[in-house]
Amino acid sequence: MATPKPRVKLPKKAKAGETIVIKTLISHEMESGQRKDKEGKVIPREIINKFTCEFNGKPVFACDMEPAISANPYFEFNAKVSESGKFKFTWVDDNGSVYTDEAAIEVS
Amino acid sequence: MGRRRFFASGADASSGGTNVNKKLLLLAAAAVSTIGLARLVQAEPTTDTLEIDGKQMITRAPAPEGYPFKEVLSGWLFREAETRATEADSFSNPGMLAVERGEEIWNTVEGTMGKSCASCHNDASETMKDVGAHYPKWDADAKRPINVELQIDKCRTENMGAEAYKFDSDDQKALTTYIKYQSLGTPVKIDLSQGDMQSWWDKGKTEYYTRTGQLNLSCASCHEVNMDKMIRADHLSQGQVNGFPTYRFNTGGMVSLHNRIRGCIRDTRAEMPKAFSDELMALEVYVTWRGTGLSVETPSVRQ
Numbered sequence: 001m002a003t004p005k006p007r008v009k010l011p012k013k014a015k016a017g018e019t020i021v022i023k024t025l026i027s028h029e030m031e032s033g034q035r036k037d038k039e040g041k042v043i044p045r046e047i048i049n050k051f052t053c054e055f056n057g058k059p060v061f062a063c064d065m066e067p068a069i070s071a072n073p074y075f076e077f078n079a080k081v082s083e084s085g086k087f088k089f090t091w092v093d094d095n096g097s098v099y100t101d102e103a104a105i106e107v108s
Numbered sequence: 109m110g111r112r113r114f115f116a117s118g119a120d121a122s123s124g125g126t127n128v129n130k131k132l133l134l135l136a137a138a139a140v141s142t143i144g145l146a147r148l149v150q151a152e153p154t155t156d157t158l159e160i161d162g163k164q165m166i167t168r169a170p171a172p173e174g175y176p177f178k179e180v181l182s183g184w185l186f187r188e189a190e191t192r193a194t195e196a197d198s199f200s201n202p203g204m205l206a207v208e209r210g211e212e213i214w215n216t217v218e219g220t221m222g223k224s225c226a227s228c229h230n231d232a233s234e235t236m237k238d239v240g241a242h243y244p245k246w247d248a249d250a251k252r253p254i255n256v257e258l259q260i261d262k263c264r265t266e267n268m269g270a271e272a273y274k275f276d277s278d279d280q281k282a283l284t285t286y287i288k289y290q291s292l293g294t295p296v297k298i299d300l301s302q303g304d305m306q307s308w309w310d311k312g313k314t315e316y317y318t319r320t321g322q323l324n325l326s327c328a329s330c331h332e333v334n335m336d337k338m339i340r341a342d343h344l345s346q347g348q349v350n351g352f353p354t355y356r357f358n359t360g361g362m363v364s365l366h367n368r369i370r371g372c373i374r375d376t377r378a379e380m381p382k383a384f385s386d387e388l389m390a391l392e393v394y395v396t397w398r399g400t401g402l403s404v405e406t407p408s409v410r411q
Contacts, residue, residue: 002209002278009199023197027205030360071360072202 004028004048006101008089013106014081022053022061025074026091026099032067048073050092056085081107151343153185153336154192158405161198163293169401176332177346182402186336186345187411191357195409203285203355203407206362210286213279219270225283228267232290240288241296241404244393246303253308253393256284257364258384275383281362285353288406296350296399305393312394315387321378327395342411347372348399349392351408358411365392 009023026048033045045067052062061077079087084107091099158165167182184192194200214225214232229235244253247262254262260283261272273280300306316327330339331347338344352365366383369391373380381387 005205005208007199023199025200025202025205027202070357072205074200074202076200 002027004091004093004097004099006089006091006099008087008101008103010087010103010105012104013108016082016107017080018107019078019080020105021076021078022087023074023076024051024053024089024101025072027072028091028093030067030069030071030073034067046094048091048093050090051075052090053077053079054088054090055079055081056083060087081105083107151186151336151338153181153343153345154189156185156192158182158184158192158196160196160292160405165293165403165405166295166401167403169295172397172400175398175400177335180348180399180401181346182350182399182405183345183348183410184351184405184408186343187409191409191411195405201355201407201409202360203353203362203409206282206285206353206355206407207289209278209282210284210289213283214286219264219268221267221269223268225263232287236287236290238291238294240291240406241294242298244298244389244396246299246305248303251303252386253303253305253389255365255384255389255392256287257366260284260287276364276367278362281353281364284364285362285407288353288404291404292406293403295401295403296396297401298393298396300393300397308390308393309397311386312390312392315391316394320373321376323376325376327372327391346398347395348402349395350399350402351405351410353406354408354410356410362407369395 004027006024006026008025011020014020028048029046030048031043031046033042033047035043037043047065047067047069049065050062051065051073053060060079061075063075065073084105087103087105089101089103093099158167165182165184167184169180171177171180184195194202198204211232214229217224217227225232240256243259244255245259246252247254247258250258257273257280260280264270265272273283298305300309319326319329327347330344334344335346336344349365352368353362354368355361356363364383366388369388370380370383
């Protein structure tokens with residue numbers, strides 16, 4: 001499997017108190033652990049099991065993920081911004097890897 | 109009601125004995141009943157319009173001469189609202205991951221001659237612009253039509269000293285997607301005047317209308333005769349190919365055109381021709397022509 005690659009999209013600028021839309025997507029196979037290979041052996045589960053989003057160190061959104069979630073999980077959510085700062089996104093893989101991405105926003 | 113009658117007659121046929129012909133008859137009756145049922149349920153393609161990254165897509169085009177319908181309709185019009193929305197937003201479209209991977213391959217040196225695609229073709233957004241909208245094309249060397257996949261293989265073996273891709277390898281799908289993506293929005297148009305393209309078109313047309321498999325279905329049985337009707341939960345489209353390779357939720361990955369056609373043939377319970385065989389290339393020529401005027405939507409998103 002190729003290395004999972006996170007992508008995020010949010011506006012670069014916003015007005016104080018504005019509600020913005022944040023979109024995230026990460027490439028990942030989300031192997032459920034329910035499938036078998038050609039020899040009949042179970043393919044071990046390997047999914048992204050946790051996703052979090054923080055703004056200037058404060059939690060904005062977080063969720064656990066389960067094996068029924070499709071490949072390349074996509075999240076879209078809203079956040080109200082009152083100050084300039086940085087969003088930090090984290091995805092936790094079953095294999096222990098952690099993938100992160102960041103995006104700055106300027107609030108006027 | 110149609111369903112009950114068909115099942116009832118099927119049950120009569122099977123109660124007579126266990127001979128194979130009767131079993132096949134039952135099977136055929138079941139298939140007919142599915143389509144009979146579909147006739148009762150009408151669904152309409154959406155009237156929404158599709159815009160991707162500010163580019164207006166042509167999802168309804170006037171039919172080319174000799175086309176059975178008045179209008180050529182993109183498969184996008186037949187899908188659920190959520191599926192349509194995923195394609196309309198290039199950020200949420202998971203097929204864009206294949207485009208990104210394709211761009212990496214484009215710039216990666218492979219083979220004994222130390223070249224990448226970019227070594228000769230430079231910036232794909234210029235050199236490959238609109239190119240994918242006009243395949244399959246006549247290949248004078250091979251004396252047959254070739255599609256984008258085969259053109260890539262030709263380049264790899266002849267100019268890069270690299271091996272041809274294995275059919276449906278991830279890299280083949282990603283690079284094909286990347287190249288066709290450079291034509292996003294461009295209307296499909298193939299040139300039938302080159303070489304023997306016309307005779308391949310004729311052959312493809314014959315295949316399109318030939319019933320095959322245990323279920324005795326032709327391409328036209330679903331995509332022409334029952335187009336716009338429901339077959340169980342599936343809204344039958346015109347079977348257009350303008351969005352291939354396409355991202356399917358079904359498999360959570362990119363699906364190539366020849367893989368998709370083979371899937372259809374498998375579902376009729378017929379023997380599947382090999383990818384890039386004469387049979388499938390002829391069908392690709394004909395089916396691509398049927399989508400004349402639609403925008404290339406690669407990577408499209410389907411169920």
